[in-house]
Amino acid sequence: SAQAYPYCIALHSTTTKQSMCNSRFLVFVCVLACAGLSSCTNAQPEYTVTATRINLGAPLLSSLQAQSAFDYNYNPSYIPLFRGTDDTQPTQDALLVRCQNRESSTDPFAVGPSQIALVNRTGPLQLDEFNFEYLSDGDVVLKPSSQADAYGCEDPRVVYRTSTRTYYLLYSAVQQYPSNVTSRLAMATSSDGVHWTKQGPLFPHITWSKSGALLIRDGEPGPSLLFWGDSTLVNGLEVAVAMDESLLRWKNLPRVWLPVRADHFDSKLVEAGPEPLRLSDGNYLMIYNSARCCVNSTKPGYDYQYNAGFVVLDGADPTRILQRSSVPLLSPETAWEIGESPGQLGLTPNVVFIEGWQRYPSSSSSSSSSTTGVDQFIAYYGAADSVVGVALITVSVETAEKSN
Numbered sequence: 001s002a003q004a005y006p007y008c009i010a011l012h013s014t015t016t017k018q019s020m021c022n023s024r025f026l027v028f029v030c031v032l033a034c035a036g037l038s039s040c041t042n043a044q045p046e047y048t049v050t051a052t053r054i055n056l057g058a059p060l061l062s063s064l065q066a067q068s069a070f071d072y073n074y075n076p077s078y079i080p081l082f083r084g085t086d087d088t089q090p091t092q093d094a095l096l097v098r099c100q101n102r103e104s105s106t107d108p109f110a111v112g113p114s115q116i117a118l119v120n121r122t123g124p125l126q127l128d129e130f131n132f133e134y135l136s137d138g139d140v141v142l143k144p145s146s147q148a149d150a151y152g153c154e155d156p157r158v159v160y161r162t163s164t165r166t167y168y169l170l171y172s173a174v175q176q177y178p179s180n181v182t183s184r185l186a187m188a189t190s191s192d193g194v195h196w197t198k199q200g201p202l203f204p205h206i207t208w209s210k211s212g213a214l215l216i217r218d219g220e221p222g223p224s225l226l227f228w229g230d231s232t233l234v235n236g237l238e239v240a241v242a243m244d245e246s247l248l249r250w251k252n253l254p255r256v257w258l259p260v261r262a263d264h265f266d267s268k269l270v271e272a273g274p275e276p277l278r279l280s281d282g283n284y285l286m287i288y289n290s291a292r293c294c295v296n297s298t299k300p301g302y303d304y305q306y307n308a309g310f311v312v313l314d315g316a317d318p319t320r321i322l323q324r325s326s327v328p329l330l331s332p333e334t335a336w337e338i339g340e341s342p343g344q345l346g347l348t349p350n351v352v353f354i355e356g357w358q359r360y361p362s363s364s365s366s367s368s369s370s371t372t373g374v375d376q377f378i379a380y381y382g383a384a385d386s387v388v389g390v391a392l393i394t395v396s397v398e399t400a401e402k403s404n
Helices: 005-013 023-038
Strands: 043-053 072-081 092-100 115-126 129-132 140-142 152-161 166-176 181-190 197-201 212-215 225-228 236-242 250-252 269-272 284-293 304-313 321-324 352-360 371-383 387-401
Touching: 043 304, 043 321, 072 152, 092 140, 092 152, 092 352, 115 152, 152 212, 152 352, 166 212, 212 284, 236 269, 284 352, 284 371, 284 387, 304 352, 352 387
Parallel strands: 072 352, 072 387
Antiparallel strands: 043 387, 072 092, 072 371, 092 115, 115 129, 115 140, 152 166, 166 181, 181 197, 212 225, 225 236, 236 250, 269 284, 284 304, 304 321, 352 371, 371 387
């Protein structure tokens, strides 16, 4: 294909002797770029994806409900904690939460640097009632420690790698300069989910980067993938491929992978969500965040509304998009998501933002031969950059025979 070959050539033309030792990563990238353009299938799957607020429609973590010592608690990532030798079932469900405090009693938008804290769920998993431990200053596991992140450690997205028993935390390391503020997508690693080692920015030579959804492909015929960006550098999301097993060295594909769309809910920006998760039919579901304007807001100079969308990715070639949502999966509707009603927190009004989710036990395929499966996930999200909400995502897929 004329569209695919220039990419394959460009990638190999920049290959050094050192990187050639990682040839399985490089060769597979060319396969990803070319294979999806001429794929053939006997059936075209159609996915229905819905999101329903649970926990009785209330926030599960809010300072207004005396659940945290921090003023603002939002943009959580789900983290399974393993305390034994069995990596198939976590012994503890927990969240990594972005936390901030106000610095002014009169200005609700004046806040200090973000920190990332760990909070454990208590009791059994029940859709109508989520309970978590009280979140205190002592629960902070990642905080600013140098000039490179003095302005904040923001927006955690964590993935556990079973093959190495390692947690990989992607976050925004935010640095303040005399004339501006810069974000860099950074990584930290941990063996227990509590004690973290900062590994630095993943793209140190790029002036701005953030929001990474990591898909680890251990056991698959190709490298791990990183879907990243917030539409600042390019008009959409980008994809990078791992150059080795460390997951610290990445190379971008030379194209916009998921562009913004005019006259849609994602017309102003798209931004990565949590890691893609496998569906029962072998493909992946990926949640992404997005924004549109122009929505009235009490926050000076701000008129965006943030919504969640989804894409279904090919299980054999996750860079290939099979389906994209035409309407939002989740939009700010409740008072605590809009964040402008009296008695509500609203650091950033009109926001729902998903960065963490876990699989939820659900029913298997029905008796109909055309329905291949039903999957359910629990998604944890930030609302109005102030509190944490939770929703149940349900996916059903029907396969209809494609006519020739």
